[in-house]
Amino acid sequence: MSNSAYNKIWVEAQEALDHLLKQEIKPPRPEKDHLVAFQTLGTFYVKYVQIFRNLESAYDQIVHPQKRLVIRQVLDGVMGRILELKHEMVELELSEFHYLDDILQDFKLSPKEVLKPMSIDEATRIIQIAERARQGRLRASFMKEIYLEEQRLKRIRHLGEVAINPDVAAICIQKRWRGYIQRKKTKREREEELIFLGMVPPPHFQKVSAAKQQVQVINALRCKIQEDHEIEYQQALVQIKDTLKEIEGPDIKGSLQEVIRQWFIECRHATGQFPDFPTQKAGGSTALFAQKTPEQVVAELAAKEEEKAKKKKAKKKAKKLKVKKKDKTKGKRKGKDEEEAPGWKMAPSHFLSEIAGGHQTFKDIWQYRDEAWNFPQRHDPELVKEEKRKEVEEEIREQQVDELMRQELKNLKLAVDRQKGKQRKTKKGGKKKSRKKKRKSRRKKKKDLTADRTIDSLYKELVEQGLLLKPKKVYLSDYIGESNYLGATLHQMDIEPMPSLSDVQQLIVLYGVLPLGSQTVHEKAPVVKSLLLTGPAGVGKKMLVHALCTETGANLFNLSADNIAEKYPGKKGLRMMLHIVFKVARQLQPSVVWIGDTEKTFYKKVPKADKQIKPLRLKRRLPSLLKSLKPAERILIIGTSRCPFQAELKSLCRVYKKIILIPKPDYASRLVLWRHIILQNGGSITSSLNLSCLAKVTDGFTQGHIIYAVQTVLNERRIQQLYRKPLTAVEFIGPLATQVPVYREEEEAFKVWYAKTPLGKKRENALKEENQDNQKGKGKEKDKGKEKDKGKGKVKKKEKGKRGKKKKT
Numbered sequence: 143m144s145n146s147a148y149n150k151i152w153v154e155a156q157e158a159l160d161h162l163l164k165q166e167i168k169p170p171r172p173e174k175d176h177l178v179a180f181q182t183l184g185t186f187y188v189k190y191v192q193i194f195r196n197l198e199s200a201y202d203q204i205v206h207p208q209k210r211l212v213i214r215q216v217l218d219g220v221m222g223r224i225l226e227l228k229h230e231m232v233e234l235e236l237s238e239f240h241y242l243d244d245i246l247q248d249f250k251l252s253p254k255e256v257l258k259p260m261s262i263d264e265a266t267r268i269i270q271i272a273e274r275a276r277q278g279r280l281r282a283s284f285m286k287e288i289y290l291e292e293q294r295l296k297r298i299r300h301l302g303e304v305a306i307n308p309d310v311a312a313i314c315i316q317k318r319w320r321g322y323i324q325r326k327k328t329k330r331e332r333e334e335e336l337i338f339l340g341m342v343p344p345p346h347f348q349k350v351s352a353a354k355q356q357v358q359v360i361n362a363l364r365c366k367i368q369e370d371h372e373i374e375y376q377q378a379l380v381q382i383k384d385t386l387k388e389i390e391g392p393d394i395k396g397s398l399q400e401v402i403r404q405w406f407i408e409c410r411h412a413t414g415q416f417p418d419f420p421t422q423k424a425g426g427s428t429a430l431f432a433q434k435t436p437e438q439v440v441a442e443l444a445a446k447e448e449e450k451a452k453k454k455k456a457k458k459k460a461k462k463l464k465v466k467k468k469d470k471t472k473g474k475r476k477g478k479d480e481e482e483a484p485g486w487k488m489a490p491s492h493f494l495s496e497i498a499g500g501h502q503t504f505k506d507i508w509q510y511r512d513e514a515w516n517f518p519q520r521h522d523p524e525l526v527k528e529e530k531r532k533e534v535e536e537e538i539r540e541q542q543v544d545e546l547m548r549q550e551l552k553n554l555k556l557a558v559d560r561q562k563g564k565q566r567k568t569k570k571g572g573k574k575k576s577r578k579k580k581r582k583s584r585r586k587k588k589k590d591l592t593a594d595r596t597i598d599s600l601y602k603e604l605v606e607q608g609l610l611l612k613p614k615k616v617y618l619s620d621y622i623g624e625s626n627y628l629g630a631t632l633h634q635m636d637i638e639p640m641p642s643l644s645d646v647q648q649l650i651v652l653y654g655v656l657p658l659g660s661q662t663v664h665e666k667a668p669v670v671k672s673l674l675l676t677g678p679a680g681v682g683k684k685m686l687v688h689a690l691c692t693e694t695g696a697n698l699f700n701l702s703a704d705n706i707a708e709k710y711p712g713k714k715g716l717r718m719m720l721h722i723v724f725k726v727a728r729q730l731q732p733s734v735v736w737i738g739d740t741e742k743t744f745y746k747k748v749p750k751a752d753k754q755i756k757p758l759r760l761k762r763r764l765p766s767l768l769k770s771l772k773p774a775e776r777i778l779i780i781g782t783s784r785c786p787f788q789a790e791l792k793s794l795c796r797v798y799k800k801i802i803l804i805p806k807p808d809y810a811s812r813l814v815l816w817r818h819i820i821l822q823n824g825g826s827i828t829s830s831l832n833l834s835c836l837a838k839v840t841d842g843f844t845q846g847h848i849i850y851a852v853q854t855v856l857n858e859r860r861i862q863q864l865y866r867k868p869l870t871a872v873e874f875i876g877p878l879a880t881q882v883p884v885y886r887e888e889e890e891a892f893k894v895w896y897a898k899t900p901l902g903k904k905r906e907n908a909l910k911e912e913n914q915d916n917q918k919g920k921g922k923e924k925d926k927g928k929e930k931d932k933g934k935g936k937v938k939k940k941e942k943g944k945r946g947k948k949k950k951t
């Protein structure tokens with residue numbers, strides 16, 4: 143696509159954002175209806191995801207370096223907002239999985255990609271294809287009738303003839319043969335015609351088309367141009383700044399000095415004495431340029447000092463009263479909550495200001511900018527000048543002017559007011575404070591166990607010890623699975639839907655890819671420091687960990703119990719190992735620390751077979767390690783487990799705050815998985831392979847089982863035979879039969895276990911309460927009915943259990 147096409151995508155995304163921001167700015171109203179609250183959140187979420195996708199593709203392909211900076215700012219904000227909304231949905235629904243299919247339907251969107259409006263030509267073509275097919279079917283059935291009629295008449299005529307001579311016999315054989323040949327030819331021609339009409343995909347349909355290949359080449363080319371433009375831009379930033387300093391620097395210095403001098407004089411006129419020059423900490427003379435009168439500036443400075451003194455006093459008082467007040471305020475708050483029962487309210491966002499800032503820049507600079515001169519989309523030097531001019535001004539003010547003017551003011555005071563000593567006293571006080579602080583921070587700093595070693599040598603050591611792995615090159619898009627299209631509908635019918643593989647993939651993006659991929663998002667979004675992926679064997683837990691590392695370029699550290707056994711023995715060894723791992727992880731962010739079979743680290747009771755590897759080594763250290771991770775450090779601890787029931791739940795949940803239960807694949811996912819895995823392993827899909835049947839009979843089998851079956855069947859010999867002997871579903875049954883599927887009992891065990899986790903418990907309790915409310919509501923309705931029948935008076939009762947009732951309707 144062209145520059146203008148990507149610009150258009152960007153502009154459209156910003157327009158959608160503008161609309162959304164207007165809604166977001168409105169003060170949130172408390173919402174008592176649970177369903178309405180969720181719909182509001184869901185709608186915002188879907189709209190932000192839509193904007194995110196457009197901004198992402200624009201950021202990926204736009205080559206203008208300054209535009210990319212603005213897009214990146216908005217993109218970070220939008221990603222953060224998506225995470226905030228997800229967090230809100232989790233809090234509201236008490237579940238990690240949410241079903242938004244009804245909202246998607248309203249917006250006419252599909253879960254994976256945005257539906258582009260169909261052109262009239264395209265729509266006409268589809269209708270034509272369907273109509274031709276209908277007519278073809280009618281004609282075929284008509285012809286079949288005629289043919290059967292002819293056959294019937296012939297048979298009657300034949301029965302009349304008795305003699306059979308050799309010629310007749312030969313003709314009969316010829317007829318059969320010709321019929322066979324013709325049928326074969328007709329079948330081939332029919333297939334060709336269907337392909338020609340576009341009703342059946344051509345044999346090499348799965349191959350990447352020439353047009354797609356061209357798109358890939360162009361995209362790669364744009365990335366190269368993007369890099370070149372970025373380098374040019376970075377060089378221009380330095381060059382233009384130097385030129386500005388050289389040419390405009392002296393003028394700027396002169397005018398700044400003039401303004402400050404003027405301020406000295408005006409202050410003396412207004413207050414009778416020269417002002418104190420603002421300290422460096424207070425921003426130096428910056429305050430003077432904020433378009434304020436000298437009186438205001440002086441008053442502000444005085445007010446600040448007063449405030450400081452007041453705060454100190456208030457702190458002391460507050461400490462004394464703390465204990466007494468606590469009890470009182472608690473009581474009051476409780477009372478208030480009960481009275482108001484405020485309902486759900488959208489929590490304030492940390493990202494809206496960022497989004498709004500980026501959006502304003504777009505409006506001010508880019509929306510109507512004439513770019514006719516900039517066809518190749520290089521940086522705009524005028525914008526760089528504007529930006530750098532401010533920087534140069536600031537630097538000159540800070541480094542040269544302030545120092546000079548401070549001295550000048552001192553001289554003026556000495557000469558005119560004869561003031562001395564004041565500043566010296568305050569300076570001394572300041573020094574004392576800073577010394578104290580320094581001492582404190584020195585004491586707090588932890589000892590670096592490997593201060594004398596370079597990061598390279600530590601990295602090498604970890605690789606040699608097998609603690610640092612090279613992630614497999616798999617992408618999240620390789621994690622095949624279908625979306626659940628009926629989730630919301632089932633939910634409304636009070637049936638708990640099973641999350642789909644696509645939902646799991648989305649969660650990994652939200653909790654893993656976005657925070658690890660963006661520093662801003664990681665710092666401000668709700669923190670997820672650790673993640674537990676659990677589910678039956680072969681559902682792709684490890685694959686997701688590797689895909690997360692590939693997508694974010696993260697380093698993968700392996701702290702699985704099996705892997706660290708006999709490495710760095712003893713307490714000191716363990717301390718050293720964790721020190722090295724987290725030191726390297728911090729230095730080379732983003733990083734993923736993976737603990738495979740994490741139930742072993744938290745065993746309730748260590749089995750005899752595992753005693754040798756001392757699996758509990760990490761158990762005590764993990765919580766404190768997690769605590770030590772700061773929001774700015776992009777490090778994620780991921781545990782994977784296929785039998786979390788063996789772990790001590792309390793300590794497991796103390797470490798893993800987010801738990802994702804990955805289910806076995808459902809029918810829709812199995813269908814796409816079979817197709818994908820067969821093609822990936824060199825097979826081909828023909829009409830003789832009943833994929834639907836395969837997907838149906840493999841209920842309970844996981845991705846791992848399907849891969850095993852396909853790889854067993856599709857050996858080299860079988861792949862060579864494919865041309866003559868197409869694949870059939872029956873061939874896969876043998877290898878599948880040797881595998882143990884996920885039985886219902888195992889599935890139930892996972893569900894029961896999940897219900898004991900903190901979020902599961904909360905959900906269970908909420909559901910129980912809801913049911914009780916429903917029953918109460920029903921009981922009251924019955925009572926009402928009875929009383930009405932009896933005509934014993936009017937009884938007004940509050941409507942209860944709204945959430946449950948709404949759901950059932």
Ligand SMILES: Nc1ncnc2c1ncn2[C@@H]1O[C@H](COP(=O)(O)OP(=O)(O)OP(=O)(O)O)[C@@H](O)[C@H]1O
Binds near residue numbers: 622623643685
């Ligand atoms: N959704 C998917 N799409 C394509 N391949 C998948 C998918 N899920 C899993 N696989 C493949 O299935 C195989 C098994 O996956 P993986 O080893 O990640 O499962 P696991 O849950 O970690 O298993 P275990 O619990 O036994 O360690 C891998 O080859 C992986 O690439």
